[in-house]
Amino acid sequence: MANNFLLEIGLEEIPAHVVTPSIQQLKKRAGDYLKEQRITFDQIKTFSTPRRLALYITGLADKQPDVDKSVKGPAKKIAQDADGNWTKAAIGFSRGQGATTDDITFKQVKGVDYVFVEKHIAGKPVDEILTGMKAVITAMTFPTMMKWLITHLNMFGRLSGW
Numbered sequence: 001m002a003n004n005f006l007l008e009i010g011l012e013e014i015p016a017h018v019v020t021p022s023i024q025q026l027k028k029r030a031g032d033y034l035k036e037q038r039i040t041f042d043q044i045k046t047f048s049t050p051r052r053l054a055l056y057i058t059g060l061a062d063k064q065p066d067v068d069k070s071v072k073g074p075a076k077k078i079a080q081d082a083d084g085n086w087t088k089a090a091i092g093f094s095r096g097q098g099a100t101t102d103d104i105t106f107k108q109v110k111g112v113d114y115v116f117v118e119k120h121i122a123g124k125p126v127d128e129i130l131t132g133m134k135a136v137i138t139a140m141t142f143p144t145m146m147k148w149l150i151t152h153l154n155m156f157g158r159l160s161g162w
Contacts, residue, residue: 008053009026016050018142023048026140027044030136033136038065041058043059045057061126062126067120070116071116075112077113079104086101093115094117097119
């Protein structure tokens, strides 16, 4: 099922010449964030006034796609001793990947055998990902940045009203 998301930021009035670059920046940062998080969407519509910046994102996926990932570890000569027993390097690598030494496979990379672990990473739901949009907002830059001690935003172009 496709989801829609509205992000609306109320501000103290910003100069008119700052509105268009600000909404373009917000759109780009939001799109980049969603792509980085592997969340697909149809489009981002923008709405803005000197006191409001808003995005309407349509067609959001329900969750991130699941990912199967092959993680490279130490070389085989480091991972196993002369008797074929696992070394601390291999045991630590597999534990760090949430696996056991039974899950280890070997693959050649440029003529050298390396330890690999196959991982399945389940996608997170979109509502969990969207909580990270706060970072998109706080990363925005403006021609003049102001420090606000009374708000959760340390630096922002104007005080966020709501």
